[in-house]
Amino acid sequence: MGTEDFKNKVKRNVAENFDQSIRMYQEFEEKHGFFKALALKMAETIDIEARTSVLDVGCGYGISARALNDRFGCSVLGVDLSPKMIAAGHSLSDGDDIRLLVGDGENLSHVVGDRRFDYVLYNASIFIFPDVSKTIAESYKCLRTGGKIAFSFYPQLVGEGNEDLFAVAFRRLGAPLPRFRVISDYSKASDALEHHCTNICHHRWVRPLDTRFLQDFFCIPAQSASLFPNREYGARSDLVRSLFATLSDMTDKGRIVWRMAEGTKSGSSVR
Ligand SMILES: C[S@@+](CC[C@H](N)C(=O)[O-])C[C@H]1O[C@@H](n2cnc3c(N)ncnc32)[C@H](O)[C@@H]1O
Numbered sequence: 001m002g003t004e005d006f007k008n009k010v011k012r013n014v015a016e017n018f019d020q021s022i023r024m025y026q027e028f029e030e031k032h033g034f035f036k037a038l039a040l041k042m043a044e045t046i047d048i049e050a051r052t053s054v055l056d057v058g059c060g061y062g063i064s065a066r067a068l069n070d071r072f073g074c075s076v077l078g079v080d081l082s083p084k085m086i087a088a089g090h091s092l093s094d095g096d097d098i099r100l101l102v103g104d105g106e107n108l109s110h111v112v113g114d115r116r117f118d119y120v121l122y123n124a125s126i127f128i129f130p131d132v133s134k135t136i137a138e139s140y141k142c143l144r145t146g147g148k149i150a151f152s153f154y155p156q157l158v159g160e161g162n163e164d165l166f167a168v169a170f171r172r173l174g175a176p177l178p179r180f181r182v183i184s185d186y187s188k189a190s191d192a193l194e195h196h197c198t199n200i201c202h203h204r205w206v207r208p209l210d211t212r213f214l215q216d217f218f219c220i221p222a223q224s225a226s227l228f229p230n231r232e233y234g235a236r237s238d239l240v241r242s243l244f245a246t247l248s249d250m251t252d253k254g255r256i257v258w259r260m261a262e263g264t265k266s267g268s269s270v271r
Pocket of ligand 1: 011014015018035036039057058059060061062063064079080081082085103104105106122123124125128129
């Protein structure tokens with residue numbers, strides 16, 4: 001299979017996984033309010049300006065879009081590969097302020113045409129893209145001069161002395177550490193950002209190691225596939241629960257680290 005065919009296959013699987021994730025995704029968000037909190041944290045971290053325009057890539061069913069509109073008065077266009085995510089978000093979008101469309105974040109010009117945005121944001125989505133260089137090149141084209149691209153990333157679980165608690169949990173469970181937890185890693189995404197943008201900044205949002213949260217987060221079907229690929233969902237969710245239960249003695253010492261990065265399209269201010 002050629003590289004392009006492989007990338008397209010990955011994207012088809014991603015769309016299917018998220019199509020199947022809606023109910024649990026919504027239940028997770030109702031319980032934890034997490035994706036909203038992460039989107040707002042990213043927006044505050046990059047100092048988002050009020051009443052600006054945002055292109056939200058990998059928007060899911062519009063949690064970030066709604067939060068950015070409610071808190072900062074931003075107008076948001078969301079794009080997502082999963083038709084069911086977008087359909088589930090239609091009740092969240094209202095008229096001109098929030099629009100959600102089905103589309104591929106690696107082919108943004110096709111979806112947004114000539115429109116230019118003050119910000120292009122990826123909230124917990126960029127690590128699922130097989131071609132981060134392509135999506136960043138595309139989002140750069142959709143950005144006004146002086147605008148920013150920013151992303152939040154897949155979590156790290158960090159123990160004392162920077163120990164990788166994912167590795168500890170898999171060892172304790174007696175299961176092999178998955179070779180790829182993400183499709184594109186943080187350095188690849190950062191390199192792509194650096195290739196186009198200036199003023200690159202990296203940030204971290206550090207949270208306590210909450211094993212119940214991790215169980216709920218990774219039980220979302222699409223997330224569980226990153227830890228236990230090639231298994232049926234029932235087996236995956238049982239394994240996810242057992243995996244994070246092995247860390248219950250680490251809750252005082254461990255941390256969940258959400259990394260973020262931002263870069264600017266060279267020029268003057270956002271507007
Ligand atoms: C973990 S969810 C995050 C959703 C949303 N940003 C939020 O905060 O709720 C990741 C989303 O990225 C979307 N996605 C993955 N690859 C994509 C691509 N190539 N183009 C557009 N969306 C993509 C998935 O369909 C999924 O809805």
